[in-house]
Amino acid sequence: MSSAATTVPGTPRALPRAFWALWVCQLINRLGSFVQPFLVLYLTQDRHLTASTAGAVAAAVGGGSVVSQLVGGWLSDRFGRRVTMLMCFFGTAAALILLGSARSMPMIWATAFAVGLLGDLFRPAVSATVADLLQPGERVRAYGLLFWAINLGFSISTVSAGVLASLGYGLLFWLNAASSVVAGIVIWTMVPETRPTLEEGTSRRPLLPVVLRDRMFLTGVLIQVGYATIYFQGYSTLPLAMAGDGLSTSVYGTVMALNGVVIVVLQPLVVKRLATYDRPKLVAVSMLIVGLGFGIGAVVHNWWGYALSVVVWTIGEIGFAAVIGAVLADIAPSDLRGGYMGVAGMAFGLGAVIGPLAGTNALQNLGATTTWIGVAVLGVIIFIAQYALSPAIHRRTAENALSGE
Template sequence: MVSSVAARLPRAFWALWVCQLVNRLGSFVQPFLVLYLTQDRHLSIGTAGAVAAAVGAGSVVSQLVGGWLSDRVGRRRTMLIGFFGTAAALVLLGSARSMETIWAAAFAVGLMGDLFRPAVQATVADLLQPSERVRAFGLLFWAINLGFSVSTVSAGVLASVGYGLLFWLNAGTSVVAALVIWSMVPETRPVASEGPARPLLPVVLRDITFLLVVLLQIGYATIYFQGYSTLPLAMAGDGLPSSTYGLVIALNGVVIVVVQPFVGRYLAKVDRSKLLAVSMLVVGLGFGLGAVVHSWWGYGVSVVVWTIGEIGFAAVVGAVLADLAPVDLRGRYLGLAGMAFGVGAVIGPVLGTNALQHLGATMTWLMCALLGVVLLAGQLALSPALRARAAANAVEVGLPA
């Protein structure tokens, strides 16, 4: 699949692909942050979950700021600010000792860590036609998880030696990613038309379809982020070591790396909205399996199931959002949509860790499954409006509907 697409995708896209790969190869901190805070910093489960939520709070602001910067100062500059800023914030968090510094550094990691996301998505949308975007976003998703599958396994080994090294290595790969952008990715922001730029808020508040999509993404992200907050704690509660969590969560990246290249061409032909609906359900049911498993292989099966749903979701969600966004507001629209994951990163760890502490693992995972059913129904109800909106936007820019 890669060879057939390479002939059509520009050099700047492949630079973004390399950037994503390098960045995720060093993503050691996020999967082990809660374990680091509870085992190395000796914080309570609730406090550790709240610190993880502070990272999510920074991500909420990050997506909005990143989208605004992408439209105002450019995609390239926004990515450089994000990657260099992430490196600095990670070093600060890894060396923080007081709770005040930990809170501030955690928020800064979230703020800088997701600044590049709307810029990357806007760059892909700038470079490619709508018909090419599903496969392009799928390739970026593949690169991210190729790196993630390596980083989680190695991070589990490194964590057994000491958590401090994880922060420095993660910071180093952020710097390398910034250098790739600096040397290989040009500015792609469309030239603004004469006259004042349209403000985002009045347009978005009238865009009910887009707002409902954002709401569904928040629900999906709330489920998804249990994999990096509640899951390691549940496994530890079943007597499994942190290295086992590293191996189990690495299955997420391995399944994506193995499966996604073979299904990408097929997924590009499936109705996007229906695929989103089914994928969110599968993710919810995959986490729901945690209610009946307690062994390493049982958790492994759970990860494989929700990863299959994640593949379907990630293959089309970027293209759907790009289709919905007006060209002059593309960065800010994508930043607002990306904010949904930041909100989920706040809600997910708080709800999940507190549900685990007060209601137990079984009820926590069953609630994930129930939320998946709700998301399925909501997305299916929204499908006709999404198809009509995509067709109308295609006609507006002179493309086949």
Template sequence: MSSAAAVESPAPALPRAFWALWVCQLVNRLGSFVQPFLVLYLTQDRLLSAGTAGAVAAAVGAGSVASQLVGGWLADRVGRRVTMLLCFFGTAGALILLGSARSMATIWAAAFLVGLLGDLFRPAVQATVADLLQPGERVRAYGLLFWAINLGFSISTVSAGVLASIGYGLLFWLNAGTSVIAGLVIWMMVPESRPALDEGTSRRPLLPVALRDTVFLLMILLQIGYATIYFQGYSTLPLAMADDGLPSSTYGLVIALNGVVIVLVQPFLGKRLARFDRPKLLAASMLVVGLGFGIGAVVHDWWGYGLSVVVWTIGEIGFAAVIGAVFADLAPVDLRGGYMGMSGMAFGIGTVVGPLAGTNSLEFFGPTATWIGCALLGVVIFIGQFALAPALHARAAANAATA
């Protein structure tokens, strides 16, 4: 092999519109001040009970789950750009409404709107990336978006605590302001990318197509399984660490490793992950996450739990980089937004199933069985995802041939 051939070729430059989306993700997450402090605001400033405040936070979550399907439908029917503009400008208004609401009816409505409008962006941006980039470039692009989200959120969670000490109202206004800025970036720099239909054809309805797509439905089930494992990190893990006599401050430091590893490692892994077979990389990433949580079965100290977090975070980086690319390969071109939305909704279902399953398992079976269960579920979804690889390759080839 010649020395010239041995030199790694540089990755192709990503288009300007993609970097505008990257800036939007970063700005939007930099301003994510309200969500981490919503329950504290409601209990301390609005004097609601803890149960009521939790229910209001759940209303935000319900809106977020619904937004995946709505956002995907809008992205296909109305357009990616319009959906993203509605997300950012609408979220700004909903945040101001929530921060100024006095009646419970208004608080409930505003909370649901914050969740509904705030996550319309997700399926639209994933579909836009698929529209703008060739399949070989998508893993790197989705990985960079994931990095922007975590970089921005890591900064916002620290700064939000300082800002909250000044006044909770400031959090709502600043969060709304960054949402408007993100919307302006879309307005000025991101054109509509929705593929045009052939003359004389109309857009197919999403659900009749998706519900007959066996490969897609199996992917949805596997993603719910993955999310069920993943959300143990934010529900079962702090309880298990408390059972081992570790204070909540130690959990805070351990879970902070997740963001640190993502911010430091993802930029170096992104381009390299693009070299691997996408469905098989997805399967391997799911397995690493499951086994990472499984480490909890044999550790009882902060460093052991820290090792667990580092391992499953590596798997999370691989999953986040490749999942959008796999669904982009799987989706019919005219239903990309809808398929991305249903994928996001599956992950949202996992946010409900995961904490319920994990905390109940911890209570009735103990931590060792719970973490072993996570590892076993990781093995099951690895096998399922790996078995789907040939079908996913065939679908990707068929979609590429008709694009």
């Protein structure tokens, strides 16, 4: 990959206080993210649901996330980034407590959807806030730092959750809810509103008509749906495949903790270098590595084999996460930045629906080997598509830079 024109300066300027408050918020939120990695195991072991039913409930969380990303982006543009984040964190705490206490299937479905709906409102708001606060050349560094904070928390919470789950799954829900409340307090006390103001006499454009005419952006969103479908196998199909190989819940927690550990150790060492590469092509290569990393599951059946798989796809995840936010900020119009981030985030919500449904059903009906080979093939397909889209992304970035977007 050739170097891009935008690079991280040799001596980066200090990032603003509001950004570091977002960093702390992300860290706290992820430190308490105990429920998602163990939701399928909780439903199958504690609620005694079948694998496919548990996967469908996990997909309901993803269904809520699909709506959440779009609503969160719209809210952050119309009413403000800050209020959207507050709604997310305080609302998620309530939804988690309700999900953990739900006994009937209708209540489980409803509260799972609510967790997804409320839990991802903050994502487009945070991404838009970073783009509001920082210049284009600083964004890769900033998004990389947020990604690092998320995974520092994740590497700790996953191991802790594996231990806490042995004491009872209910504790996971309460601790996760508490971390959401603390994250909300950080936003309340330390993060100001950053939504760009419009010139007098102008009104905000409606989001959907603009997005629906943007074929390049929609193609990129579709590609990200494929990526998210692969990524969410780590939280649905992977724990079931490991259990099928006789590996315990604590082993899954430890193996998944490698994801956070690798990111925490490796990401700070490579983020400046990643910022010098062609961003859209780096996204493509990273997607390929993630797909092939999961594909390793087709030939492994012990803890160290799964650990190798996690390490490989984590390397791809680092490349993707470090630059995708900057790519989206580069191509989005400034007055619809939150909405564009939300629509792009919907790709992960759709992947959170498709991934658990496809993966768990494939595992149940076709077996682990066929499932993981299919994941690897999908990785190759989205790599080709994203690489082909790169020239159009560069043209849009240049156009926005010239117009001052």
